[in-house]
Amino acid sequence: MRFVLQKLGFYAVALWAAVTLDFLIPRLMPGNPVDQLVSKLAQKGQVTPETRRAIELLLGADLDQPLWQQYLGFWGQIARGDLGRSVAYFPASVSDMIGQTLPWTLGLIGLSTIISFLLGVGLGTFAGWKRGSWVDNLIPSLTMLQSVPYFWLALILLYVFGLILGVSPLNGGYDPWNTFPGWNWAFIQSVIYYGTLPAITIVVSSVGGWMLGMRNMMVSTLSEDYILTAEAKGIHPRRIMRAYAARNAVLPSVAGFAISLGFVVAGSIVAEVVFSYPGIGNMLLQAVNSNDYALMQGIFLVITLSVLGANLLVDLLYGVIDPRTRARS
């Protein structure tokens, strides 16, 4: 319990530091981004005082207030989920835009990261257990796929499966003409149909690393004395593989998994751009292209939160799966 509280305390401090930086950086930047944004907005139409106010509040250009009051206001906004208004998708609010795109990213990139991890660790376990088997021989080709630049691999696969074979849609997250977003079967089917190829490219390009890492840890774990002891105890080989070897060998992979989970939101840009997927990475690109500071700030906040959250989760999980890391009170 003490261990959990310590961890939670640490992450609370990290979160505070991250949000404070998120608040301070625009204030430390030279120039006045508010005027920039307002003039940009003015090209598209009339700028309401409300919008100007929102931008001022978010970027801290509201000079009537002392800094500490702005800071408190910033926290209040975050607590209410109010991140200002987007310029690129005006007049949608930033939190609405994030709420719209985040599920797509979590679904596609999150799921394929998890699938890739499970598949890689599973295959790696077998490859390490039966060295020299066909699974083991798969590793060089899979690591080669990983060393190929992802966008290139994705484009090639998109070209082959989407254009030549025509078995996969070329872009988007669902069929916008024949289905309507919601919990209906046609829509879900369409999401799966559209998401399969992007997911496959992500899995194919990352599974080799998991597999290689797990395989090597398996090999070194298998030479440990406790494996020999387990064998001498007459324990079933399958149980030795799972409960003794893989159980211990997976620990470093879990740490790596934590990091990649944290970057699910941040690392999705290339995949989403290649497949024009309606996720948060694609939106971040739009935000950067149209100087949408509020949206960028909101996305960065989400990235920060997801990295911290994933790390916290795995930190706590690690304490459970590796008793040696538990701090002694």
Next chain:
Amino acid sequence: MTATLPTTAGRAPRHEVDPVLEITDLSIEYQAEKVVRAVDHVSLTLGRGEVLGLAGESGCGKSTLAYGINRLLKTPAVVTGGSVMFHSREGHTIDVRALEGDDLRFFRWEKISMVFQGAMNSLNPVKKVRDQLEDVFTTHRPDLGKKVRRERCGELLERVGVDRNRLNAYPHELSGGMRQRVMIAMAMALDPQVMIMDEPTTALDVVVQREILREITRLRSELGFAVVFITHDLPLLLEISDRIAVMREGRIVELAEALTLYTQPQHDYTKTLLGSFPSLTGERGGFVRDTGSTHAEEIR
């Protein structure tokens, strides 16, 4: 080879009347690029309830022999000849070399259990002591209830002088001596007839070593299992063994009762080994260190 070696006359020795383990002409090779014969036509008979010491320098093949008995060798080690016969106390004989699959699995630990060299690393660091002890029962006594199993594990720990609460500990929370005691408790779990101890006290300091040895001697007289005790520490063997086999370059060069071996060593190597330990009372500097070269590679 046993037949030619001297044993004290008089009553027939235990290992001839009631053997529990008979090793005949066992040969083990490491079939690497250069073939190394680590165990070379070794014959040994272990009597029921006997402590047999197996002494020899590092790399003489004593661990390989121990693993060979229980079929724990991995490639490139290959048993090339000989036989290992186990005479169960229920009266049937098991040809260990012919065991395969589940039969071999159920034979291990049930009949011959082992305590390994690196007791520090013989326990899985991420599993509780309880789980590792219970694993033995879930494998070999699957019909045992959870409560009985727990109770047995507690008893086992207490038998080796470790508190029952330690069941909930992880290995890294125990001292080296305690870990070795846990391993001994684990080795006794199924009431085996033979326990192979491969340098069980090497990593421990002399005080803990003494306690562990006393424990082993006591448990053996209570439970009556036979022990193959492997070490390079000849004086220690002289103290605890009934008979001692001296091994060198994969061969057993001498096998005799402990006292006989000490007082009338026959083989030159045995004399050298005995002479290489300083005596408390002898003259200063009067022991030989040069034991000659070995061709057997360092094994395990």
